[in-house]
Amino acid sequence: MPKVLVTGSAGFIGFHLSQHLLAEGFDVIGFDAMTDYYDVNLKRRRHAMLLQSPRFNAVEARLEDMAALTALFERERPEVVVHLAAQAGVRYSLENPRSYLESNLIGTFNVLECAREFAVGHLLMASTSSVYGANTQMPFGEKQQTDHPLTFYAATKKSTEIMAHSYAHLWSLPTTMFRFFTVYGPWGRPDMALYKFAKGILENTPIEIYNHGEMYRDFTYVTDLVHGIRLLIDAVPVRTDDPATIPDWDTLSPVAPFRVVNIGNSDKVKLTDFIDSIERECGRKAIRTYLDMQKGDVPATWADATQLRELTGYTPATPFTQGVRAFVAWYRDYFAC
Template sequence: MRYFITGTAGFIGFHLARRLLEDGHEVLGFDGMTPYYSLRLKEARHAGLAQFPTFRPVIGMLEDKALLEEAVSSFKPDVLIHLAAQAGVRYSLENPKAYLDSNLVGSWNILEIARAHQVGHLMLASTSSVYGSNPDVPFREIDKADEPLTFYAATKKSMELMAHSYAHLHKMPITAFRFFTVYGPWGRPDMALFKFVKAMIEDREIEIYGEGKMSRDFTYIDDLVNSIIDLSKVFPGEENRVPEIDTLSHQGPFRVVNIGGGQPAGLLDFVETIEKVMGKPAKRKMLPMQKGDVPRTFASPDLLVALTGRKPEIGLDVGVKAFVDWYLDHRNEID
């Protein structure tokens, strides 16, 4: 099959593209190579994908509708997976316009182009951040998600709503999936695991926000990739509606699905796992909750399991070790 993936120089896009290429599919990767974090890391990811003859990269911004349309038109994808976005909760406090341009204008361009070229299945990456500080756990897809705490979360929820309207108006099969704290090798340098391991190697303090009282539903990258590929084969429709818990719209072929294991871990448990893997204690600097942070995330995986037969299962001990091993092998190439 032909997969058009936005964000292939990013953490998740790289892993997804590599898995699909290994499985014999064709992948066109569209990425803006923005300097939000290390371009060396992004270039290394794309270099890894370039080893596959069935990979084709296009460098460009989502806001460049003409270039995006040309790429989709020439490739004629069966599935379009939109992962590219301006990421990061905290950065959205500093530069909200980057989120407006990428996550709203860019995502609208994707919707328009997928409509024009009648893409078989459009898949959109959303986030657990849309749940805000919802007091009811686990977070279910049918729960209200109308109180975003950051502009980042607001842009992702807005993308979901725009997509629903396109599914209704143009009968486009669209699946939006909400990520829960994804981690693993080739991860983003602004994420906690990357920052903590790097600081501990350099014998620096790690900054633990919320006095360590927060919890997250950590998702290992391989589990996430499995779930995305599984969902790509499940076209939203009445034939697979799941009673009581489904978000399948009555107005069009649109569905929202959590990708999370439903096993949140405390932030201090996360730190202790890193310490155990690295064989040394961290120098901890306890800090108050940052603006825009949420106290916990906790996915209900019930809909994902009903649709695909499985959920994320890889534990922190395995996932953290895989990241540390990767980082120790690659730090000189990417830092």
């Protein structure tokens, strides 16, 4: 099996992906900066679990540190790179946009440079459903225009897609971008809605519900997401000699071994229904504070996952009620509450 580098391996998705790959027998190199955007202890707990496998090695450094990243590539020679590390969070980009510039753009540029120099066999990189921005046509399809991002976070992620396409074209670097849709599950980040809601309900403190609850999200359970990523590792884009042969569902570039793939549950759930489910699992009602729409937010997301199904035969399908049950069970266990 190819050796895989996972950037952001101590993060929520990177941790779950690394676990999944290790369980299949892959050798995994984890790369993470352990930044203090949220509780570093949570990140260290994740890495500690991964380090129980002899096939997992970890490097702590920032992607902006080109010398450290180059040294890792020189030493490990990964054949597949899954680039998940980023400054996450739509709302935090209103407060600290510079961190998104440095992590998401400069960090991604360094990954692209190393992938080019060391001739990586397949580069897979995380984007976001936030790039669909002001689009109102749903479900969101990968061929829709994404020229109107509503947050700087979304703008940086769209920029990484464009950067990656140029490298794929110039250097024949096989590249798959995936757009995630509201990922949730055990070991989630404290800034995520499910974590905040469960915490508030269990501690009997108010939770904030934007747009007065008139919000819809395509909630994607984390193990479904990483299974989709795992299958896409094998779906390596190949430059075509005849663009006319590209199927209508395929976003394969006519000039590069490059495509963009949605990974979502292909369903939209009303936020208040999601909260109702959390209440049932917690065994108590939330103290709800209804607020207006927050700046940069969108009322709904919904993925068209046709391309993922055509490429891999797989579509995420975990019901949100089942995923919420798993998260609340993890939360109660982790915090002994």
